């Protein structure tokens with residue numbers, strides 16, 4: 001006896017069967033996707049699973065170690081991305097003062113003419129480009145009443161402490177004791193390049209030769 005199908009499908013049945021297979025296929029993929037969207041129990045599992053979607057909202061961690069910041073983990077990238085949220089005037093101010101006082105703490109004891117010019121320009125540019133307009137305008141006035149002094153590291157850090165205090169006073173904040181500025185803003189933990197032979201011959205200190213260019 002031949003094994004040929006004795007009941008061949010008519011064209012309508014064939015089309016119906018094809019759609020049925022297609023629907024089943026889609027259903028299978030969707031259920032795999034949903035299963036993948038739930039985070040696995042260990043972080044190593046999550047990193048080795050290459051079929052996970054890049055991220056899905058259902059897999060967002062409910063809380064993070066960074067307090068109120070919302071973070072999305074990209075398992076394959078092993079990186080954290082902060083969801084954008086507006087930066088407050090206070091946060092911006094603290095970050096900028098941190099940058100400026102840290103810069104002043106690293107400033108050379110014997111700055112070159114170029115370095116003195118650079119910090120002066122930096123302050124002027126800051127007073128023009130500072131992202132908070134009212135702060136920038138106020139800082140312009142502060143600078144014109146208190147011209148920058150950057151003849152040495154201590155001169156620059158004391159001047160900066162003074163202008164920060166001018167801003168503090170205008171905001172009704174406490175005045176910082178500038179004799180304590182070195183205790184508050186110490187040296188930066190950063191790998192330093194070795195001094196060249198010329199630097200050493202000229203008696204340039206390690207902290208200063210990192211600055212010479």
Ligand SMILES: Cc1cc2nc3c(=O)[nH]c(=O)nc-3n(C[C@H](O)[C@H](O)[C@H](O)COP(=O)(O)OP(=O)(O)OC[C@H]3O[C@@H](n4cnc5c(N)ncnc54)[C@H](O)[C@@H]3O)c2cc1C
Pocket residue numbers: 089090091092093094095096097098101130134135136138139160161162163164165167168171173175176181184
């Ligand atoms: C150039 C500039 C201009 C600004 N202008 C304005 C403005 O017009 N209006 C406004 O609302 N905000 C302004 N801000 C922001 C404001 O100065 C503060 O940064 C913000 O209010 C947050 O204050 P804070 O109390 O957390 O400490 P911050 O003043 O940000 O100080 C940060 C830290 O620095 C230390 N510190 C404080 N004073 C001194 C000092 N004199 N010397 C050394 N270290 C010090 C303290 O440990 C303090 O915690 C300005 C910021 C900058 C950088």
